[in-house]
Amino acid sequence: MSGATSKLKIMLVFKEIIHRKFNFLMGLLAMITIVALVVAFYTITKATQDETRLLTRNMGFNVRIIPVASDMNQFWLQGYSDLTMSEKVVDKMIEQKSVNYSHLTATLHKRIHWRDKEIILSGISKEEREPMGSNKSKMIFAIPPGKVYLGYELAQQFNLAEGETITFFDKEFEVIKTLSEVGSEDDIRVYFDLATLQDLTNMKGRVNEVMALNCMCSTKNGDPLTELRKELAKIAPEAKVIMNSTIADARENQRKMTDKYFALLFPIILIICAIWLGSVAMGNVKDRTHEIGIMRALGFSAWKISSLFLQRAIVIGVVGSVLGFALGTLVSMNLGPKIFNVTMVAVDPVFNLLYLAVLLGPLFAVLASMLPIVWAVNQDSAKLLNEH
Amino acid sequence: MISIQKITKSYTAGQNQVTALDSIDLTIAISEFVLVKGESGSGKSTLLFVLGGMLKPSSGGIVVNKRDLFSLSEKERAIYRAKEIGFVFQSYHLLPYLNAMDNILLLNKLDNIAISKEEVILIAEELGIKDRLYHKPSELSAGEKQRVALVRAMITKPSIILADEPTGNLDEKNTVEVLHYLKKFQDNGGTVVMVTHGNLADSYATRTVNLHKGKIKNKS
Ligand SMILES: Nc1ncnc2c1ncn2[C@@H]1O[C@H](COP(=O)(O)OP(=O)(O)O)[C@@H](O)[C@H]1O
């Protein structure tokens, strides 16, 4: 087929569309409806997921990995486990891929009596380890070796300021930062670089705890804790996991509910729109029986005639997908914050959906129009031209 | 040459079985101008559709230019129509959303057919519709529409024109012109089979076939 011929063919499709605008618009409407619904649902889901992630993150680490034999009463009363494990547990966790969490931070804690007070020394690993390839902003600070950060309460109690030098285990450390009040046991903490504290306390390579952040976005079976426990038992039997349930759970559950509703509604919407589009296509075919008849008489094959109708369906699919994407995105950006309680993050357009819609939309339109097209080209062509 | 042997065509419409063509034998030589006459419902259109390979007869055979039409595949019959047949109908059957020129150039979408605008203009000039080519069917008179349909039927240089009451909607002046062009097509070696009422066409024809209830009444 020459270029000029196919150009004529698509012109034919467009001229027919302009001629039968109403039918085209009805088809377009069906297409826009289905795409807009899917896009809006997906866009809002994505935004609520982002929001859940942000909520979780704002609340700090929600996963704690501690030695398996830790006494839990001791752990909760003291705030950290008495036992230690090898810091290699972090590497093992990086290697497993089935559970999604991030900001892996190894820590060592030691409670000591210092200047007549009970305080906690905390060593924080310099780097937060991430699963391969991901690169995230740091959640906590990195402390240079030989320096310390001082919790708010300690700075107050001992009247210590930045730049002063204090002594632990006969070693001197410069206070390079006094932290502002956080309202937790962190206010009576002295923060060290992990390796520094390990040296200081003769705990080389040992940690009490690895802190991490699980995004709370559901995993395969939607239960990150069970999965993380299963994985960890396999790769690091010396450790166990504790997860802090938060309002992120509630959000996650809310989202799962919406997912469930949509999973139920989606096939129904899909079928309704397919029937809608199909009957509009049938209307078009019925309007064009003479046209089909004359084309047969002129020597057009059934396939050539079908291809005209298919191209028309593709035009509806592409145009409907683009407009449906725009509508669905606009609707979710405007209604998302109010109706779906997405308040902390912006509801952003998901442009990948546009590409997907432009690919799948025409396919849907073609499938929905298939029946009328097959009906049309299988009609007795003489009957189509019957002039009685 | 067209040779029809014992063609029967019945339609089933609900409970009823209608025999539109009843065991017809007919031979039409190259460059004949055959009129088909008969009352409404006598099977005239059915005969043309069978000749054009549009309608498979219930029984019997039809050979056109040494080819047994209904032993061809559907696709081969489409090619047969594209190359050998030009159809003209009472109600023109132009696509309403294309202007006259595009209605004719539509044929370019067929395999192995290449028509240029110049060719269209040449023939259109001969038929007196050159300045109507860029109008849509709704803007054309009955006579002009039928002339556009004639250009469409003739431009591929078919060997046979099948015309089903092509003058049925035309006044006498336009009827005579259409007959004139069909005659000219026949003079150049084409075969014309034309369904018609009345006597205006009689002087152009080489022969008239009268159909009555699906049978040929007399050959003249
Ligand atoms: N598609 C069809 N289905 C059922 N009956 C038909 C069909 N087409 C034609 N007929 C019948 O076949 C007979 C011949 O029709 P036709 O060939 O159109 O006659 P004519 O063109 O001479 O008026 C008529 O009785 C008509 O009602």
Ligand SMILES: [Mg+2]
């Ligand atoms: Mg008829």
